Amino acid sequence: MIRLLYFSQATxxxxxxxxxxxxxxxxxxxxxxxxxxxxxxxxxxxxxTLEGPEENVLPLYVKIMRDQRHENCRIVHISHAEKRLFQKWSMGIVEGDPLTENHVMRLYAQRMEAVPGKAYTDTMREFLRKLNAPR
Ligand SMILES: Cc1cc2nc3c(=O)[nH]c(=O)nc-3n(C[C@H](O)[C@H](O)[C@H](O)COP(=O)(O)O)c2cc1C
Incomplete structure (x- = not known):
């Protein structure tokens, strides 16, 4: 299984x-x-973030990348994963706040770090907390 994180700009x-x-x-x-x-x-x-079998995640990423609703897709993190972080969500949604861009910049700046980079794990934890929070 792999986990892939990318960011992109809405067109x-x-x-x-x-x-x-x-x-x-x-x-x-x-x-x-x-x-x-x-x-x-x-x-x-x-x-x-997409997590699942490599043979499914990579082709899906390619398909998503071609979607005209966004551009400049960049992978910030990709790693082998033993366990899912988002097992409850086929696709959870976190509507961004002013922090989103900071997250991206922090992740992007540290993308060459050894996996799992601290910026990456901190950010993922925060998303999990938001997804788990009662609405
Ligand atoms: C930012 C973004 C994220 C997307 N994520 C997914 C996704 O996780 N899974 C998916 O099937 N399609 C995703 N899509 C949509 C695909 O690009 C594509 O439109 C869709 O899979 C087509 O679905 P269909 O083959 O059932 O018509 C995403 C599109 C955008 C712009």
Whole structure:
């Protein structure tokens, strides 16, 4: 199993319907592909973690990369994974806040660090906390 994190820029301000549309196809497709993860959206950026079998995650990433709703996809983290972080979510959503861009910059700055980089684990923990928080 692998875990892949990328970020990208929305090509136009993504409305909540646009995000809902992405989530709907993600949930159906990812379930069938045994892929779980989280999509973070805000400040004109997307950041997504995909985890699952390598043979499914990589082709899905390629498909997502070609989606015209965003551009400049960049992988910030990719590693072998023993256990899922987001096992409950075929695709969880965290609507971004002003922190999103800071997260990205921090992760991006440290992307060459040995895995698991502290910035990466801290950020993932924060997303998990948000996903687990009662709404
Ligand atoms: C930021 C972003 C994240 C996406 N994440 C996923 C995903 O996790 N799974 C997925 O199937 N599609 C995802 N998509 C949508 C795909 O690019 C594509 O539109 C969709 O998979 C097509 O679904 P279909 O083959 O069922 O029509 C994402 C799109 C964007 C812009």
């Amino acid at each position: 136009q301000p993504a409305s909540s319907e646009a995000v809902e549309d992405i989530l709907q196809s993600s949930r159906a497709n990812n379930l069938a592909l045994d892929i779980t993860g989280v999509l973070v959206h805000g400040g004109g950026l997307f950041m997504q």
